[in-house]
Amino acid sequence: MSSSRSRRPRFIDPFHPAEIQRLVREFGSPLLIVDCERVRAQLRKLRRALPRVDLHYALKPLPHAAVVRTIIEEGGFLDLATTGEVQLAQRLAVDPARCIHTHPIKREEDIRNALHFGVRTFVADNPDEVRKFERLRREAQLLLRVSFRSSGAVCDLSRKFGCDPEDALELARLAAELAIDVRGLSFHVGSQAADSGKHVEAIEACARLMAAARRERLGTLDTLDIGGGFPIDYMQPAADIARFCAPIRAALARLPRRVRVIAEPGRYIVGPSAIGVASVMGRAQREGHWWYYLDDGLYGSYSGQLYDHARYPVEPLRNGGERLPAVLAGPTCDSIDVIAENLMLPKLEPGDLIIGRAMGAYTWASASEFNFFPRATVVSVNARPDDAGSVQSVPLGAAGGA
Numbered sequence: 415m416s417s418s419r420s421r422r423p424r425f426i427d428p429f430h431p432a433e434i435q436r437l438v439r440e441f442g443s444p445l446l447i448v449d450c451e452r453v454r455a456q457l458r459k460l461r462r463a464l465p466r467v468d469l470h471y472a473l474k475p476l477p478h479a480a481v482v483r484t485i486i487e488e489g490g491f492l493d494l495a496t497t498g499e500v501q502l503a504q505r506l507a508v509d510p511a512r513c514i515h516t517h518p519i520k521r522e523e524d525i526r527n528a529l530h531f532g533v534r535t536f537v538a539d540n541p542d543e544v545r546k547f548e549r550l551r552r553e554a555q556l557l558l559r560v561s562f563r564s565s566g567a568v569c570d571l572s573r574k575f576g577c578d579p580e581d582a583l584e585l586a587r588l589a590a591e592l593a594i595d596v597r598g599l600s601f602h603v604g605s606q607a608a609d610s611g612k613h614v615e616a617i618e619a620c621a622r623l624m625a626a627a628r629r630e631r632l633g634t635l636d637t638l639d640i641g642g643g644f645p646i647d648y649m650q651p652a653a654d655i656a657r658f659c660a661p662i663r664a665a666l667a668r669l670p671r672r673v674r675v676i677a678e679p680g681r682y683i684v685g686p687s688a689i690g691v692a693s694v695m696g697r698a699q700r701e702g703h704w705w706y707y708l709d710d711g712l713y714g715s716y717s718g719q720l721y722d723h724a725r726y727p728v729e730p731l732r733n734g735g736e737r738l739p740a741v742l743a744g745p746t747c748d749s750i751d752v753i754a755e756n757l758m759l760p761k762l763e764p765g766d767l768i769i770g771r772a773m774g775a776y777t778w779a780s781a782s783e784f785n786f787f788p789r790a791t792v793v794s795v796n797a798r799p800d801d802a803g804s805v806q807s808v809p810l811g812a813a814g815g816a
């Protein structure tokens with residue numbers, strides 16, 4: 415199920431009300447509309463904020479072919495973490511030299527699949543994982559992931575992964591004993607970071623560790639991976655990206671010249687690049703509030719409100735009229751499935767559309783089909799600069815498909 419609008423001369427703004435209505439007429443509801451032009455814009459903004467840092471898009475927040483293609487066409491790189499993500503990159507004929515594999519814990523078959531694709535750089539954070547590469551030392555090299563706890567981040571990724579900074583040298587020594595090349599260090603301070611203080615601390619600590627490891631000749635040690643965590647606006651605004659990155663840039667400028675710096679942005683690239691579109695299925699008046707039941711909810715694209723602790727700005731496409739107390743609920747029979755309460759909304763009719771903003775990251779990716787309500791159809795728009803306005807949808811069941 416795909417169609418092309420390649421004869422349209424200009425980019426279309428898929429977030430414009432008339433375009434949203436047109437896409438719903440064509441592809442149904444619920445939708446996740448991904449604007450590849452906004453993906454490009456986010457990538458460029460982060461590049462300007464972090465010049466000379468190679469940006470490896472982390473697929474996890476939105477593992478979708480149109481996003482991956484857009485990143486690659488823009489000269490970006492990929493951060494793959496699972497066999498499924500490797501297969502998506504492989505299907506799209508991405509150059510494996512542009513990819514790294516960053517899951518600190520891998521099955522032998524995950525490593526094999528990634529190596530078979532052609533990925534050469536992997537991440538390890540403990541002795542068992544380092545030993546998995548003993549026989550692969552001629553094909554694979556490692557980044558050692560170090561943990562810097564970040565209680566300020568909404569999602570602290572340093573609790574689950576990463577070795578203590580005090581153990582990093584010992585881990586590098588083990589790799590050196592096994593003749594596995596340590597290319598450098600990596601960290602992820604946590605997603606949607608409140609400020610860049612943790613990044614700066616981690617960069618400085620890693621610089622000291624890499625210098626110590628170099629003195630012991632424990633590997634090539636020419637790469638520093640500063641992870642993701644770059645924040646975006648939700649209901650709560652985030653720091654401007656240039657301002658957020660300025661201290662990071664200053665810290666990176668103090669690194670030795672030959673260190674290649676890479677980052678693994680996920681949320682920042684796709685979060686603002688997509689909106690969720692849901693339809694009112696029915697309504698009821700309960701205790702002085704209008705309850706509107708939508709065809710997408712907490713078990714679908716709004717799953718990020720649970721897993722990712724995000725609050726998306728939601729609003730009806732319909733405007734005007736008297737505003738009444740309202741609740742937006744998801745479609746399932748579970749009482750937890752409520753998107754937003756205490757809203758003041760115009761009176762909505764079945765079929766009215768509800769728009770969720772900043773819904774590209776950790777939304778559709780973590781949606782389920784609980785109660786047999788299908789996941790939103792992903793529609794990508796403005797896929798190619800020379801193919802403006804092209805529209806593609808992913809049929810049901812083809813998660814991350816072409």
Ligand SMILES: *Cc1c(COP(=O)(O)O)cnc(C)c1O
Binds near residue numbers: 493516571602
């Ligand atoms: C999830 C993840 C990312 C992306 O993080 P964001 O905060 O979304 O930028 C990057 N690297 C790794 C290893 C991850 O697990």
